[in-house]
Amino acid sequence: MKRTRLPEDPVKKARMQAAALALFASGGYQATKVDAIAAKAQVSKGLIFKYFGNKEQLYLATLRQAYDRLMAIMDEAVWQESGDLVAMVTNATRYKISLQLQYPQEFQLLLNGFIHLKQLPASGRQYVEQMMVANQDLTQRLVLPVFAKMTFKPGITATDALTVLNYVTSGYLQKFQQYLLSHPEVTTVAEMEPLLADLTRYLRIVEYGFVAPA
Template sequence: MTKRLPEDPQKKARMLAAAIQLFAAQGYEVTHVDQIAQQAAVSKGLVFKYFVNKEQLYLAALTAANQQFMTVIDRTVWQDSPDLSAMVINATRYKIQLQLQFPAEFKLLMTAFVHQQQLPASSQAYVQKMFVANHDLTSELMAPVVARLKFKPGVTAADFLEVIGYITNGYVQKIQQYLAAHPEMTRIEQMEPLIQDLATKLRLVESGFVVGG
């Protein structure tokens, strides 16, 4: 029986880094394993030895990208905010900062969410699991701030969070479009006009639009 040689962690890390970069830039279908091997400075055969096939390599890249964010996430950005508007603004700034710090990982995960129906079944299942986990994490991060809010009669926390979600999701799309149109952007300060516009919309929701009535 042939003895399996131990994996080289540095080579494996290079393969994953190359896979994240190329899958993020080109997508799953267009990216070839030989491109990843070339960028990682290893043989194509070694890539298959470590990851079996392209599908498993893509899944490993998704997992590594997601774990990167889960490792560095700072919960205090959400939980130490004085109110919900401040929390959304702080979290938005923080997410942009992470995106600028880890652009390939962020793009890979965003692309997987948007185009998950075009992915292999194993990656689709992982994306769905990741979506649920991220939703649960967001709820957990927001819970301490929401618990401190006092709502008007007839207004529930669920209603308020649903409306806030519509607004923030719209601004996430705006921010992604802006970053895609300005790949040279490297500083979060350059996004302040959009962030301040989001702050204005959140204040409108909290205070209401109509006087009297």
């Protein structure tokens, strides 16, 4: 006789997912134990395995949920309605910080995935690599319409500009992350404005160069 599988309890599953997000975000994949997730979610370890199969699949489901949550609320107009390159990057960075302050666990989980990619299980590593490619494609889609409004110097292409821009912004985003980690009391974007002002200044240097005409 075929056994009928009991339906999942959405309330318990939501508790499992919330507990997994909190603990994976703070402790990473390897250090986080399923027992700890079960205890935080107030369910049995066996129920977690019943719903998700194993720790690897639970982590992958948590990654997907975090990424999908952020993508669902992202406002592309922040990029596309900016008047110029510097305004676009500054506005986008300010917007990303505001999202990170609203969704700190999701950002921390994804950031840990990028930083500790080689430590992730195979499914998680593959998913993060796919996110990296998707993010590169998304960046091009958001940035290139702004580039289309600009006139580049002879010999400079939009691809060249995007490559340089990525170097500058990725380095400065690390500085923002370090600042937020060392200043957990920060809760608003306004508290980050001095750093944003520095980013704007550096971007102006990139846009116009730093060597005066001879």
